[in-house]
Amino acid sequence: MSGGGDRVLRARNLTKRYRQGEVWIDALKGFTYDFPPGVTAVVGPSGSGKTTLLNLLAGFDRPTAGEVFLAGHPLHALGEDERAGVRLTSAGFVFQSWNLLPTLSALENVAFPLLLKGIPRRERNERARALLAEVGLEHRSTHYPNQLSGGEQQRVAIARALALDPLVLFADEPTGNLDSAAGERVLELLLAQARGNRRVVLVTHDLEIAARAHRVLRLKDGRLVEIQGDDPT
Ligand SMILES: Nc1ncnc2c1ncn2[C@@H]1O[C@H](COP(=O)(O)OP(=O)(O)OP(=O)(O)O)[C@@H](O)[C@H]1O
Ligand SMILES: [Mg+2]
Numbered sequence: 001m002s003g004g005g006d007r008v009l010r011a012r013n014l015t016k017r018y019r020q021g022e023v024w025i026d027a028l029k030g031f032t033y034d035f036p037p038g039v040t041a042v043v044g045p046s047g048s049g050k051t052t053l054l055n056l057l058a059g060f061d062r063p064t065a066g067e068v069f070l071a072g073h074p075l076h077a078l079g080e081d082e083r084a085g086v087r088l089t090s091a092g093f094v095f096q097s098w099n100l101l102p103t104l105s106a107l108e109n110v111a112f113p114l115l116l117k118g119i120p121r122r123e124r125n126e127r128a129r130a131l132l133a134e135v136g137l138e139h140r141s142t143h144y145p146n147q148l149s150g151g152e153q154q155r156v157a158i159a160r161a162l163a164l165d166p167l168v169l170f171a172d173e174p175t176g177n178l179d180s181a182a183g184e185r186v187l188e189l190l191l192a193q194a195r196g197n198r199r200v201v202l203v204t205h206d207l208e209i210a211a212r213a214h215r216v217l218r219l220k221d222g223r224l225v226e227i228q229g230d231d232p233t
Pocket of ligand 2: 050051052
């Protein structure tokens, strides 16, 4: 399997240092990895740098040093607005909570990225309906987030994350707030999105979940200390 000479998702010596008052925290130290297509789980103890890594890979934050490419774009060299543009068109996100906009219905939430992209209303709604159907929630399209169960909210979040057919799907503890049945359904939906050239990056504490990824990266104290699975690099 190619590791992605296409730079779909690639990090070189990625480093993040936070300053907390007088103290410096090395949250990520020289992370180098070329994410292949498929599902890559990221595991490690609390505070090991998993969310820091995800924020850098997705361009929410800029590295202190190192390079990161998303969909061929050098995020480390781009300003905030440019990174936001790359994110919109190339990445989708599912987090542990606070995924949905509370004042929008399920359908409007899913259609939101399409609105940002300037896609006409009729096409937006059609696309959003199809995506809701794909996650089994066509019958909940007019519900607001507070009228949905946690598992349903996560499925809406997955539908929204897929709205612009992203090359990379990022998930940070997406099943963390769910019971095992709802979590399983969300997990299966996420795993099923690793199609074609798409990368899914799944941060999880749960080693049983991680074992279902194509490969597992283990972080410890901000370092990548182990790679298990079909690592092509
Ligand atoms: N904005 C910030 N400012 C200062 N320090 C931070 C910041 N964000 C994270 N840290 C620190 O960086 C380290 C890594 O944090 P990170 O959130 O990446 O860990 P994590 O592996 O995601 O943990 P968890 O499993 O608990 O979510 C921690 O020591 C944390 O306290
Ligand atoms: Mg975290």
